[in-house]
Structures are given as structure tokens and as C-alpha cells.
Amino acid sequence: MTAPDAVGRWLRGRAPWPLLVAALVVCALDVARVTESPRVGMDNAVVVRAAETLLDGGSPYADKRFLYLPGAVFAAVPQTAVAERVLFYAVPVGTALLVLVGVALALRIFEVRADSRLAVAVIAGLGVFLPFHGLVHLGNWTVVSVVAFPAALLLIRRGRWCAAAGVIGVAVALKPMLVPLLLLFVLARRRRALAVAVGVPAVVSSLSALAMPRPGLFFTRTLPFLLHGQDAYARPFDASWPAVLPRLGVPQPVAFGLAALAAGTVLLCARARWRAGGNAELRLVECASLLMLAAFLVSRPSFLHYMLVVLPSLVASVVVRGAAARSVWFWLALLPQFIGVHWPYVEGSRRHAFKDIVMITGVAGALCLHIWRGRTRGRVGARGREAGGVSGGAAGAVPGRVGGGVFGRSGDGAPGRGADGDSGGAAEVVPGRVGGGVFGRSGDGAPGRGADGDSGGAAEAVPVRAGDGASGVAGADALGREADGASDREAGGESGRAVEGGREGAGALDESPGGATDGAARETIDEVTVSGRVYSLRSDRDPPDRADRSELR
Known part of the structure; x- marks a missing residue:
């Protein structure tokens, strides 16, 4: 851990407790607004319904909207014993608390206190941030990855690669969102950890599939539904390039090609960021975030609340000098997602995917631009040293x-x-x-x-x-x-x-x-x-x- 500069020291400083309480109140008020809707926790309800179907002797994959791996069915079984009215309030509250746990873990990567000024700003910001509002409203199991992503990076920072791989494996067994992080083990040449990260979901899914009827429906019904971008109900909310560009008149094959090119560029930047070194924690967070962002650009579906997986860790990196999160372009990409910032013509529920693609692409572009500028400055510095006769030796x-x-x-x-x-x-x-x-x-x-x-x-x-x-x-x-x-x-x-x-x-x-x-x-x-x-x-x-x-x- 490098010594922080003046900005980093100020952000790490302990915040007055009234400010911390005020930030928690702002976050709680957003959760309270969510409970005013009659359809709270509808994504979690799909998983609970699949568990009830399993207990009744049916196949969870008979419902085309159940898109998770078999392990998620058994993880949702305990919720079948809870009354619906209790789940109505427990799901948004539990989702919000898990997001706060993910924020605390992200701050710990950079040794920032949970009661610091930065923590207060992040907590208050969540209360007016649309991805947080959407995740709490839906009760989506993306929240598992919101916790697992910083937890795995924190374990890696402490040298516990296999433990981090186990955390990622468990998260993938419930919802395969963190699959792109497997490339992090490839970059670091951690074969044993990679085997753990692949083996855990494989074993859990295999055993769970054997315990349910007709598991083959996952391949014949669920996967084709996913590959076709789901249905007309969910497609307008998809913010990936292959989903949004055709809505702007781009032919589907061209849109997919552009998305693949963009994702490949982001992956190359992730590799360059890993090789560039520098602050160890910053390198780890930025490289892992780029791997996830590459998937968000090209995979279908890609919803706005997916960004909560990487944003807490990226925002926490602002305490480090030279972080991409200190770029103005990083924050401009997030600005449209704050409640109160009005975008004409794209505020409707069927059009906000246009705002979401700006956020995903903007954050990925800000990180890539930061890496490219760093490499350019490095080349200029190397030429200067060679011209001065320094680079050849002492x-x-x-x-x-x-x-x-x-x-x-x-x-x-x-x-x-x-x-x-x-x-x-x-x-x-x-x-x-x-x-x-x-x-x-x-x-x-x-x-x-x-x-x-x-x-x-x-x-x-x-x-x-x-x-x-x-x-x-x-x-x-x-x-x-x-x-x-x-x-x-x-x-x-x-x-x-x-x-x-x-x-x-x-x-x-x-x-x-x-x-x-x-x-x-x-x-x-x-x-x-x-x-x-x-x-x-x-x-x-x-x-x-x-x-x-x-x-x-």
C-alpha cells in the first residue's frame, strides 16, 4: 500500500457520526420508497417459485424466466417457508444490507474505514443512485456478486487465492455473473485457484441437477431463451451493445461485431493494466473491473444494476493517487444515473437502457483511456531516459x-x-x-x-x-x-x-x-x-x- 496523498488522507479520515447517520437515513429512505410499489422483489419471487415447483415434484426450468443454475433452486428453498408478506419487506431490506456489506468490503481493499468520509459519501450516493434503487426493487440475485466481487479481491490482496476462488465459485453456482473473473486467475497464472473456481460451481450444479426432475430443460429451454435476448418484456431493459444498437438502426450482425470488438479492446486493456503493475490494490481492482465490463458490453442481457458489482470497488480506489476513478470522465458516465438528473426522451421505463449503455460504455472507456494515457507517458519517459544515456544502465x-x-x-x-x-x-x-x-x-x-x-x-x-x-x-x-x-x-x-x-x-x-x-x-x-x-x-x-x-x- 503506497502512502496516500492529501486527497486520499482526507477521504480516509473519520466522518462525524451525524453525517454517517444522515447518509444511512438517505439510503433507508430509498428502501422505503421501494416498498410503495406492489411488485417488490419480483426477481427473487421467480427463484422462490422455482423452489416451490421443485418441492412439488416439478422441474424448475419449466418456467422460462428462471435463468439461474440448479444450485440457486436449493438456495431458495428456505424462503418457501416464509410468508409472502414477510418476504415483501424482508427482500428489499436484505438486498440493501448486502449492498452495504459489499461497499464495506470494497473499502477494506484499500484499508479505508467503514465510518470514513468516503464511506459516508458512497452510502449517501447509493440512496440517489438508480442502479441501487433498481436492484433493491427487484430483489435480484445479482446482489450475491455485489458481495462476492470485493470479497474475492480482498482475499487475493491478502494472498489467499484459493479462498478467493472458492468465493467466486460459490457465487457462480448461484448466478454465473462472475465467470469473467476466471480470466484474472489466468493472468496471474494461478492454476490451482482457477481449478477451484471452476470446480466448485461444476460440482454444485451437477449434484443439484441430479436431485431435480428434467434438468435437461436448462439446455433445451433456458439457454435458447437467454441467447435470443429473452422476450419482448425484458429486452427493452437490456443495455448491452447487441441489444441497444439495433434499436438505433444498426443491423444485428454489425451490432454484434461492434460489441465483440469493444469487448476485445477492453480485455486487451485489462491485460495491459495487469502487466503495468503499480499500486497492487489499484491494479487488482481496475483489472478485475475491466474483465467484468467487457462482459457487460457484449453479453445479453446486461441490466443497469449489474454495475453495482464493480462500482463500489472502483469508487473506493479514488483514495489512491493515479486511480482511474479520479478522472472526470469516470464521474460524467455515472451522472445520468443519479435521481434528479433528467434526460429528455429517455426517462421512460422502456427507454432508460439508452442511459444505461452510456454508463457502462463510459466507465469502461474512462478506464481504458486512463491506461492508454499511462502507457503513452511511459513511452515518452523512456525515450527521454534513453536520450540522456540513462536507460542503458547506471x-x-x-x-x-x-x-x-x-x-x-x-x-x-x-x-x-x-x-x-x-x-x-x-x-x-x-x-x-x-x-x-x-x-x-x-x-x-x-x-x-x-x-x-x-x-x-x-x-x-x-x-x-x-x-x-x-x-x-x-x-x-x-x-x-x-x-x-x-x-x-x-x-x-x-x-x-x-x-x-x-x-x-x-x-x-x-x-x-x-x-x-x-x-x-x-x-x-x-x-x-x-x-x-x-x-x-x-x-x-x-x-x-x-x-x-x-x-x-
Whole structure:
């Protein structure tokens, strides 16, 4: 976690409790408005009706509107014992509470308190945000993904990839919305976690299908209904490109081709964002959000409340300097969805899909534009370094700075990053400073990680050009494990300083398998070699039985 700037510190600050109460009241008032409608929780009612059909001995898929996997039927069985009048009030309240849980988890990814100023703003914003209003009104099971998405990212941030895969697998078993997140395990090369994420819904769905009559109707009735964009009742609410563009006069094949092209572009941006590194939490959230947004653009159906899966985590990332959520384009895409912002001709229930496609496309475009600009700035910075004779190696020893590692900064603002997201090489070296190890940064943004994912120590700062997978350190072996003569390139007799440090970094996000470590890396320097001379850094507190090596050799 990088140190926050002034904006981030202010947003993280604790909000006065009256403001927190006021925000909760705004959110509660929207839930109360929902209960004024006679059709509250109608999407949840479809799942409950499927469970009742199963208990009566019928097939849940006889109802063409039941679109979930078999596991959702058994998950809804407990609701069959609850009175309809109780469900009428319990479903919207429970849905709203689950969304707030998802918001709290999203804030925890960036270590933001649930009573912070940012949390208050998000909670109050939900009360006037149409996707939240629609989700609470429908009681749609998308709320499971609203909780599972940030929960999985929080587990990944802590290095628990398989646990995160289990959370995603359970969510997919109920509603297969988080399937695009499987690509995150592919990008991170986490095969075991990918197997868990695929295996959990496969096992749950298979066992559930065996326990119900005529499960084959899912393939012969439900899937064709989905692939054709449902029916005339639901189609006007679909905000995906293949559904909206034909309503504007674009031929259906052309609309699908454009949607596939847009989704492919977003996927490429997600891959570029993962490889670019930088702040580990920010990279994780933005990459995962891009994977989901790519699916929202091309898949049918794609409703406005789907955006609640990714928006809480993206909004929480605003505390990090350089986040895409700080772009004005990001917020402009959300503006039409706030209650009170009137759009002529598209305010009707059959036309608001035009507003929804602006939101989905606008948020995806804002993230992609941010990534493209970052890569462009990185290329410009790389050319400038090459022109100055810096990028080829160490340009000189400058006291107080270390290039290429955590203390160096490349053209795109990411620590130690070149234009292509890999290390730009060490440009400057401080005699006696530690490079790599605890303070080095690996190619995926994890502090103190080598190419093999383990923490590397550093005894000397040696001007080298980092290889693939390491930034400011040499490849898989930590900088400083070179021969003592490697530091002879540096002039001067300044003695090195003992550096002791270590913290649990973002090594859990290492792209290579086994890149996570459970403890914090810790390195202590006993001696340093400068211009062929060995200086001891042992303090007077060292055990007396150790040989005195403080003399100059």
C-alpha cells in the first residue's frame, strides 16, 4: 500500500457520526420508497417459485424466466417457508444490507474505514443512485456478486487465492455473473485457484441437477431463451451493445461485431493494466473491473444494476493517487444515473437502457483511456531516459536517490516502471543503499519480490539493468548477491548504512506461481563493500564471541 496523498488522507479520515447517520437515513429512505410499489422483489419471487415447483415434484426450468443454475433452486428453498408478506419487506431490506456489506468490503481493499468520509459519501450516493434503487426493487440475485466481487479481491490482496476462488465459485453456482473473473486467475497464472473456481460451481450444479426432475430443460429451454435476448418484456431493459444498437438502426450482425470488438479492446486493456503493475490494490481492482465490463458490453442481457458489482470497488480506489476513478470522465458516465438528473426522451421505463449503455460504455472507456494515457507517458519517459544515456544502465551515483526500484520513478508515474510495464533499469545508485530485497519492487508491483516470487535480500546497491519480472533488482536472484567486486564501479569511500525493514507486501499478486509468502521479508546488512574495501556495520551490541571485523580490509 503506497502512502496516500492529501486527497486520499482526507477521504480516509473519520466522518462525524451525524453525517454517517444522515447518509444511512438517505439510503433507508430509498428502501422505503421501494416498498410503495406492489411488485417488490419480483426477481427473487421467480427463484422462490422455482423452489416451490421443485418441492412439488416439478422441474424448475419449466418456467422460462428462471435463468439461474440448479444450485440457486436449493438456495431458495428456505424462503418457501416464509410468508409472502414477510418476504415483501424482508427482500428489499436484505438486498440493501448486502449492498452495504459489499461497499464495506470494497473499502477494506484499500484499508479505508467503514465510518470514513468516503464511506459516508458512497452510502449517501447509493440512496440517489438508480442502479441501487433498481436492484433493491427487484430483489435480484445479482446482489450475491455485489458481495462476492470485493470479497474475492480482498482475499487475493491478502494472498489467499484459493479462498478467493472458492468465493467466486460459490457465487457462480448461484448466478454465473462472475465467470469473467476466471480470466484474472489466468493472468496471474494461478492454476490451482482457477481449478477451484471452476470446480466448485461444476460440482454444485451437477449434484443439484441430479436431485431435480428434467434438468435437461436448462439446455433445451433456458439457454435458447437467454441467447435470443429473452422476450419482448425484458429486452427493452437490456443495455448491452447487441441489444441497444439495433434499436438505433444498426443491423444485428454489425451490432454484434461492434460489441465483440469493444469487448476485445477492453480485455486487451485489462491485460495491459495487469502487466503495468503499480499500486497492487489499484491494479487488482481496475483489472478485475475491466474483465467484468467487457462482459457487460457484449453479453445479453446486461441490466443497469449489474454495475453495482464493480462500482463500489472502483469508487473506493479514488483514495489512491493515479486511480482511474479520479478522472472526470469516470464521474460524467455515472451522472445520468443519479435521481434528479433528467434526460429528455429517455426517462421512460422502456427507454432508460439508452442511459444505461452510456454508463457502462463510459466507465469502461474512462478506464481504458486512463491506461492508454499511462502507457503513452511511459513511452515518452523512456525515450527521454534513453536520450540522456540513462536507460542503458547506471548513469552515475547520485546521493539520496535509487533509480528503477521503489525510489526511482518512471515516466508513467509508477515506481520503477518502463513504458511496457516492466522495469526500466537502475538509473542511479547510492553507495551503501539497499536495492531490491525489502525495498526492491518486482515486475508485478510486489515489494521485495524476485522473479520467482520469493523475497530477495540486498547487501549492496549495484548498477544493473533489471530483467523480466524484476524492477530495480536483478531477475530472480536478489541484487546484492553478486560478487564483492561488483560494486567497484562506484567511486567514493562512503560507508553504507544498515537497513533493516520489512513488511508484508503485495507479493500475493505475483504473476508467477508460488509468488506469495506468508511472512514479511526481513534483511539485515552486516557489512558492505565499497571500491574493494569491506566495512563492518556490526554495532557494539553484537555478541562478544564474534570476531571483530570493524577494521578496514
